[in-house]
Amino acid sequence: MTRYLLLLGFISAGLLSTGCARKTLSEPAPKAGAYGSALVESSGGKQVAAVGTILPQPVVVQVNDQQGNAVPGAPVAFSGPAGVTLDPVSGVTDSSGQFATNVSLGEMAGRYQITAKTVNKAQKRVELKLEEIALGYQQVLGWQLNDQYCDRCHNSESTPERVSNYDNLEVKPHPFGEGGTLNKMGDSELTAIINHGGPALNKSPLMPPYGYTLSKTEIQALISYIRAISDPPYKTPGLVYAKN
Numbered sequence: 163m164t165r166y167l168l169l170l171g172f173i174s175a176g177l178l179s180t181g182c183a184r185k186t187l188s189e190p191a192p193k194a195g196a197y198g199s200a201l202v203e204s205s206g207g208k209q210v211a212a213v214g215t216i217l218p219q220p221v222v223v224q225v226n227d228q229q230g231n232a233v234p235g236a237p238v239a240f241s242g243p244a245g246v247t248l249d250p251v252s253g254v255t256d257s258s259g260q261f262a263t264n265v266s267l268g269e270m271a272g273r274y275q276i277t278a279k280t281v282n283k284a285q286k287r288v289e290l291k292l293e294e295i296a297l298g299y300q301q302v303l304g305w306q307l308n309d310q311y312c313d314r315c316h317n318s319e320s321t322p323e324r325v326s327n328y329d330n331l332e333v334k335p336h337p338f339g340e341g342g343t344l345n346k347m348g349d350s351e352l353t354a355i356i357n358h359g360g361p362a363l364n365k366s367p368l369m370p371p372y373g374y375t376l377s378k379t380e381i382q383a384l385i386s387y388i389r390a391i392s393d394p395p396y397k398t399p400g401l402v403y404a405k406n
C-alpha cells in the first residue's frame with residue numbers, strides 16, 4: 163500500500179513538473195534502472211529558522227548505489243509533518259545524484275522531521291530522516307541576542323560578518339547546541355552565569371557578566387533559544403504537566 167502511494171507520488175510529481183515554469187520542458191522522469199541502495203544527506207539538516215519561514219539553505223540529499231557511487235535519475239520524494247511546505251516535493255536526482263528541496267517550517271515552534279524517500283532495485287522503500295528547528299517569538303529574540311553578544315566566543319566558525327574569537331580563548335566555551343553539557347545546567351545556573359559571568363559558577367572569567375547589558379527578559383530569551391536548539395533535545399522538567 164505504501165509502496166503504491168510512493169509510486170503515485172512519483173507519477174504525480176512527474177506530471178506537476180511538466181507544468182512548472184522554472185523548469186525546462188524536457189524535465190526528468192526517473193531514468194529506467196536508476197535505483198540507489200542508500201539515501202544520504204548532502205546538506206541542509208539541523209537548520210534553525212523562525213516559525214513559518216523558509217530555511218536559509220535548501221535540504222539536499224544524495225542517492226548512492228551499493229558501492230557508494232552517486233545515482234543520477236533516481237526518484238526522490240520528500241514529506242514532512244503538517245504545516246511544512248516542500249518545494250519541490252519530489253523529483254529525480256541530477257547528474258551528481260542529488261536532489262534539493264526548499265523547506266518552509268510550520269507555525270508551531272519545535273522540531274520538524276523531514277523524510278526523504280527513494281526506492282531500491284527490489285522496489286523497497288529507502289528512507290532518510292532529517293531534523294529542522296522552528297523558533298517561536300521569544301526564541302528568535304534569543305537567537306538575535308546570541309548573534310549580537312555570544313556567538314563570537316561560543317561559535318568556533320567565522321562568517322564574513324563575524325570573526326570568531328573562539329580560538330583565542332584559553333578556556334573553550336561550548337556551542338549552545340551541545341546539549342550533552344548545557345542540558346545538565348538548570349535554568350537558574352544558566353541565568354547565574356549569564357548575569358554574573360563565569361566566576362558565578364566557579365568557571366573562567368573569560369565568560370563576561372551580562373547582567374548590566376541585558377534585561378531579565380532578554381536573558382530568558384537567550385535561555386529559551388539555548389534550550390530550543392540543543393542536541394540532544396532538552397527535556398523540560400515540567401513536560402509531564404504540559405502534555406495535558
Ligand code: HEC
Nearest residue numbers: 311312315333334335336356360365366368369370372384
Ligand atoms: C568573550 C567570550 C565570551 C562571550 C562573548 C560569551 N561567553 Fe559564555 N563563556 C565563555 C567562556 C570562555 C566560557 C567557559 C567558562 C568555563 O568553562 O570555565 C563560557 C561559558 C558559558 C556558559 C556555560 C556553558 C559553557 O559553555 O561552558 C554559558 C551558559 C554561557 N557562557 C552563556 C553565554 C551567553 C548567553 C553569552 C552571550 C550573552 C555568552 N556566553 C558570551 C566566553 C564567552
